[in-house]
Amino acid sequence: MTPRIKDILLSTDFGSEVMTRGWVRSRRDSKSGFCFLVINDGSCLADLQIIVDESIPGYHESIGGLLTGASVEIRGELVESPAKGQNVEVKATEIHLIGSCPPEYPLQKKRHSFEFLREIAHLRPRSNTFGAISRVRNRLSFAIHEFFQSRGFLYVHTPIVTSSDCEGAGEMFTVTTLDMENPPKDSNGKVDFSHDFFGKRSHLTVSGQLNVETHCLALGNVYTFGPTFRAENSNTSRHLAEFWMIEPEIAFCDLGGDMDLAEEFLRHLLGVLLEDCAADMKFFNDRIDNTVLATLEHIVASNFERLSYTEAIDELLKAKSANFEYPVKWGLDLQSEHERWLTEKVFKKPVILYDYPRDIKAFYxxxxxxxxxxxxxxxxxxxxxxxxxxxxREDRHDVLVARMKELDLNPDDYWWYLDLRRYGSVPHAGFGLGFERLIQFATGMQNIRDVIPFPRVPNNASF
RNA sequence: UCCCCUAUAGCUCAAUUGGUAGAGCGCCGGACUGUUAAUCCGUAGGUUCGUGGUUCGAGUCCACGUGGGGGAGCCA
Structure with a gap:
């Protein structure tokens, strides 16, 4: 295994021989006989500085090729750095160009806009910001499994393709192998999906919840963590057509337990970031949003505010200075401006709202x-x-059926979901956490397209 | 899907009432330096997003299209 720069920078074994492989970030030449080479290998935000003296073999032949972006292998001696900016550096004894990089390399030694970096999504992981995002994303993924596994939750793989069009969480992408130029038609002239691969119209999942409930009512506490697809024509900095969602489902649990888990979960994850991604988080605080560290520390140290929808309406009606664009009235859904007022202005921390009017929420x-x-x-x-x-979740069979009929949903379409309420039903609860929104919040990144490696949004599925 | 803004050099941007296309950074050449996105001097680099229109003349004004940004709705 190639040694990682993250470990080399922590070493104090001065005089020892080290080898490193990575990509050149910068080269600063001195005509007085040596140059500074700055190498990054993605293992951490920090670079490793290499001192290359012209006396080493092949210096004059190879040093000119070590442009920004080139991949290199360096061997040398670990030494204590005499200058500010780093504790250790490497005095090279051998340099090898692995892959050259021509001058038109798009990732220059300067600040780039996120819009431009999105257009070179195949190269942007080599930038400081996207390296940091990748490490944070990785650490959070692992922390999610750690959190649930240490509490006895089972990881369940719910399907990506679903033929039940009853999930009701938004517009769905159709999955088909039919000939789109000439699809089979039924007697009404409509596309006949009975000839399709699955024998009926199928979609990409918009939520694993209904499926994961089956395992909750068999195995106890469970969770999913997988891709989710919404074909909504949403053009905002907070929406993706393909995103990752975490959905725990807790058996023998009511809404209070659900809120307790959600709060404990978020606080745990943010605490892990502060602990294990300190350098990357400092970078986000320095360069992206100078409030993220204070915000995260505050959240980890204090409880969330909890209030009912009804209390929230009262609170909003008191806010005369807010000048809301949309009306505040019991029974209406809260708008973005209302939610932000509560969490940013009134309580200045995360807020859990509960007990919403039934008419603005889902059937289950x-x-x-x-x-x-x-x-x-x-x-x-x-x-x-x-x-x-x-x-x-509604665990009473008769109440659930009545509610479906009220909403013009056909209970026959939900037969297996209703079976869970016929055979040994239990109170259970769960929630969905948008993984990219969590990363956005934790890092201060403004656009959700910059916290996922390859964003899929309306009119763009490049790379 | 709706509202607003926007598209000029590799990147980030400027260009007065419509009148010869400019800078910084990067690249390349040189100088200098235990340097830190080094610094200094110089060279090169352009079908001003596309199509059409107004005009003697369009980067600039108008229409449509496409891409990008901000906000809203939908939601996670």
Whole structure:
């Protein structure tokens, strides 16, 4: 295995021989007989400085080829750095060009706009920001599994392709092998999906929730963590057509337990970042958003604010100075401006709203005693807004069927979901966390397209 | 999908009421230096997003298209 720069920088074994491989970030020549070579290998934000003296073999033949972007292998002696900016550096004894890099390399030794970097998504992981994003994303992914696994949750793989068009969480992408130039038609002239691969119209999943409930009612606490697809024509800095979602489902649990888990989960993940990604987080605080470190530290150290939808409406009605564009009235859904007011202005921390009016929420959410609200909850955070949406599920067969009919849903389409309520139903609850929104919030990155390696949005699935 | 803004050198941007296309950074050449996105001097680099229109004349004004950004809705 190639040694990583992250480890070399921590070493104090001066005088020892080291080898490193990576990509040239910068070269500063001195005509007085040596040059500074700055190497990054992605293992950490920091670069490794190499001192290359012209006395080493092949210096004059190869040094000119070590342009920004070139890949190199360096062997040399680990030494204590006499200058500021780094503790250790490497005095090269051998330099090898692995892959040259011509001068038209798009990633220059300067600051680039995120818009431009998006157009070179195949090269942007070599930039400081996207290297940091990649490491944070990786650490959070692992922390999510650590969190659930250490609490006995089972990881369940719910399907990507689904033939139940009853998930109701948004527009879906159709998956088909039919000849789009000449599709089979039925007697009404409509496309006949009975000839399609799965024998009926199929889609990419918009949520693993309905499927994962089956395993919750068999194995206890479970979670999913996978790609999710929404064909909504959403053009915002907070929406992707393909994103990753974490959906735990907790058995024998009510909405209170659901909120407890959501809060503990978020605080745990952000705490891990502060602990294990300190250098990258400092970079985001220095270069992207100078409030992220203070925000994360505050969240880890304090409880979320919890209030019911009804209390939130009262709070918003008191906010005379807000001049909301949209009306505030019990029974209406809260707008972005309302949610942000609560989380940014009133409480200045994450807020969990619960017990929403039944008419503005999904069919599967459990109806409360008042018959006006359902046991739903949203976690709101500053700048992003909704980061988690969840609920206690309706576990009473007759109530669920009645609610479906009320909404003109055909219970026959949901037969297996209803079976869970016929055979040994139990109270259960869960939520969905948008992974990219979590990364956005944690890093301060303004556009969600810059926290996923290859963003898919309307009119763009490049790379 | 709706509203607003926007597209000029490899990148980031400037160009007055419509009148010969400019800078910084990067590249290349040179100078200098235990340097830190080094610094200094110089060279090269352009079908001003596309199509059409107005005009003696369009980077600039108008229409349509496409890409990008911000906001809204939908939501995670």
């Amino acid at each position: 959410m459990r109806q409360n005693e008042d018959e006006k609200t359902v046991a739903a909850m949203d976690v709101l955070v500053p700048k992003i807004g909704e980061i988690i949406g969840g609920s206690q």
